[in-house]
Amino acid sequence: MEIIKEINILREKIKVRKSEGRVIGFVPTMGFLHKGHLSLVEESKKYSDFQIMSIFVNRIQFNDTSDFESYPSDLQKDFKLAEDAGVDIIFLPDDAEMYRNNLTSVDVEILTENLCGAHRPGHFKGVFTVVSKLFNIVQPDIAVFGQKDIQQAISIQKMVNDLNFPLRIVLAPIVREKDGLALSSRNKHLTSEQRENALCLSRSLEKAKQVIEAGETSVRNIISEMESVIRQGNPDSIDYISVVSYEDLGLINEIDVKSVIAAAVFFGSTRLIDNIIIEAGNGK
Numbered sequence: 001m002e003i004i005k006e007i008n009i010l011r012e013k014i015k016v017r018k019s020e021g022r023v024i025g026f027v028p029t030m031g032f033l034h035k036g037h038l039s040l041v042e043e044s045k046k047y048s049d050f051q052i053m054s055i056f057v058n059r060i061q062f063n064d065t066s067d068f069e070s071y072p073s074d075l076q077k078d079f080k081l082a083e084d085a086g087v088d089i090i091f092l093p094d095d096a097e098m099y100r101n102n103l104t105s106v107d108v109e110i111l112t113e114n115l116c117g118a119h120r121p122g123h124f125k126g127v128f129t130v131v132s133k134l135f136n137i138v139q140p141d142i143a144v145f146g147q148k149d150i151q152q153a154i155s156i157q158k159m160v161n162d163l164n165f166p167l168r169i170v171l172a173p174i175v176r177e178k179d180g181l182a183l184s185s186r187n188k189h190l191t192s193e194q195r196e197n198a199l200c201l202s203r204s205l206e207k208a209k210q211v212i213e214a215g216e217t218s219v220r221n222i223i224s225e226m227e228s229v230i231r232q233g234n235p236d237s238i239d240y241i242s243v244v245s246y247e248d249l250g251l252i253n254e255i256d257v258k259s260v261i262a263a264a265v266f267f268g269s270t271r272l273i274d275n276i277i278i279e280a281g282n283g284k
């Protein structure tokens, strides 16, 4: 596995691989890798035969400076995990390599109005800008994103369609701990008590699934059921509990279309997100 920090060098390497007929798979990350990230590499290997992973903590997508400054990092461990997972190149640019007096940004309208978009001003613009840059730098044939950040994945698919990026986006399922907690680099910040309490998030989504399977279609009722489960975990605050249509991420009142049920909850200053996708009416 090679670790490359410079755009020009990366481009040269990729050009050679492409000329050999290799199909380039790409997994963008912010590092502090866990099994969720590694599952994206596994998914990528199904569609491609040369794996590039980027590790870049993208300052411009953090609406909260202390969240950026405390973002966990362990590059040596990341390199080992990535290599074992079959990554061929890690792209590890620094801030100066990615942003030299950058005056251009990319945004996706409408899809970013609810969920995290409503609560993290500027976040998605920062994400779409860096992902566009990474797509142009790496020029992958496919790129894999996790359902964990469902609004991000759906919006990036739209961005790729709208801006004619010549690649395929693949969505990979959420990887969870045995007890249900969705893996996240930010879980590291949780105390053991918060870690235990944080289970209320995945439990609330399980609860939503159960009541839907039992025939509930009213979003108001579903949210209220979820809220009581989340309150049992004593969160410091609930950022949102929302149900949106999968298609356009617009708020809905009834579960009558494919939908996303999502929540964001604070434990201390750690903000955790989780979601499930519901195929209309059957709770799957």
Ligand code: AMP
Pocket (backbone or CB within 6 Å): 028, 029, 030, 031, 035, 036, 037, 039, 040, 144, 145, 146, 147, 148, 149, 172, 173, 174, 175, 176, 182, 183, 184, 185
């Ligand atoms: P991050 O490093 O948090 O920016 O995440 C990089 C990629 O990994 C994104 O596409 C995330 O959606 C994905 N990801 C993060 N956590 C998980 C998880 N628990 N399961 C699957 N994918 C994940």
